[in-house]
Amino acid sequence: MTWRHLSGVDTVTVTDRVDIVNDVQHDEQASVVPTIGASRILPVVVLDDVRDADPLAAALVQGGLHSVEVTFRTEAAADAIRVMSERPELLVGAGTVLTPAQVDQAVEAGARFVVSPGFGPVVVRRCQQLGVPVFPGAATPTEIQMALDAGLDTVKFFPAEQLGGIGMIKALAAPFRSLRFIPTGGVNTRNLADYLAHPAVLAVGGTWMVAPDLIAAARWDEITARTAAAVAAARPPSEA
Numbered sequence: 001m002t003w004r005h006l007s008g009v010d011t012v013t014v015t016d017r018v019d020i021v022n023d024v025q026h027d028e029q030a031s032v033v034p035t036i037g038a039s040r041i042l043p044v045v046v047l048d049d050v051r052d053a054d055p056l057a058a059a060l061v062q063g064g065l066h067s068v069e070v071t072f073r074t075e076a077a078a079d080a081i082r083v084m085s086e087r088p089e090l091l092v093g094a095g096t097v098l099t100p101a102q103v104d105q106a107v108e109a110g111a112r113f114v115v116s117p118g119f120g121p122v123v124v125r126r127c128q129q130l131g132v133p134v135f136p137g138a139a140t141p142t143e144i145q146m147a148l149d150a151g152l153d154t155v156k157f158f159p160a161e162q163l164g165g166i167g168m169i170k171a172l173a174a175p176f177r178s179l180r181f182i183p184t185g186g187v188n189t190r191n192l193a194d195y196l197a198h199p200a201v202l203a204v205g206g207t208w209m210v211a212p213d214l215i216a217a218a219r220w221d222e223i224t225a226r227t228a229a230a231v232a233a234a235r236p237p238s239e240a
């Protein structure tokens with residue numbers, strides 16, 4: 001599987017990118033959302049050492065996943081995104097993006113999408129200026145209406161289990177019929193099928209297959225095994 005890279009993302013500055021954005025914005029949204037939806041699982045990575053980025057990317061791909069969110073919770077995030085983005089078979093995005101400066105850093109490193117835990121209008125606006133798909137957290141009807149007002153059609157739902165899990169998503173999806181959710185937080189192989197069975201759920205996110213202790217111990221085989229188990233658990237019943 002190969003993903004088309006946004007033209008020039010490796011060679012232009014973010015300022016140049018604002019000028020070319022109108023041509024590519026719709027294309028990016030149109031390719032990123034279905035790719036995450038096809039993966040059904042978005043691993044959320046916290047990486048301390050950039051040297052782990054490539055073996056981790058290889059372990060995920062070998063386990064059958066082709067999308068990843070690398071969080072700006074560590075200094076290594078931008079470099080890790082740069083390294084992982086060298087694999088054409090992996091769609092790499094940035095997570096825990098809290099400031100416009102981090103949006104710029106993420107995009108310059110090659111991030112194809114941006115995720116935030118909550119709804120930050122300034123972060124959303126910067127992503128839209130740069131034409132990069134953004135999935136901010138939205139956990140209440142008010143936050144969802146803010147996302148809709150900003151022209152978004154997909155939001156993160158974080159922390160999913162603590163907010164009421166699939167029951168809360170069902171309740172929110174009733175009035176907000178066009179919105180898709182990426183529930184994250186407390187999701188794992190035991191409960192992911194309950195989320196994915198709902199049509200409003202684009203994909204689920206989580207750390208369980210890329211747990212920091214596995215990365216620190218370089219347990220790439222275990223990461224591949226957990227990834228493959230997650231992919232199997234996420235398969236629709238008709239394909240299982």
Ligand SMILES: O=C[C@H](O)COP(=O)(O)O
Pocket residue numbers: 044158184185186187205206207208
């Ligand atoms: O965005 C990521 C959250 O921290 C999810 O964490 P978790 O899957 O370990 O609950």
Ligand SMILES: CC(=O)C(=O)O
Pocket residue numbers: 071095096097115116117118137156158184
């Ligand atoms: C939790 C979350 O959404 C993030 O770290 O991006």
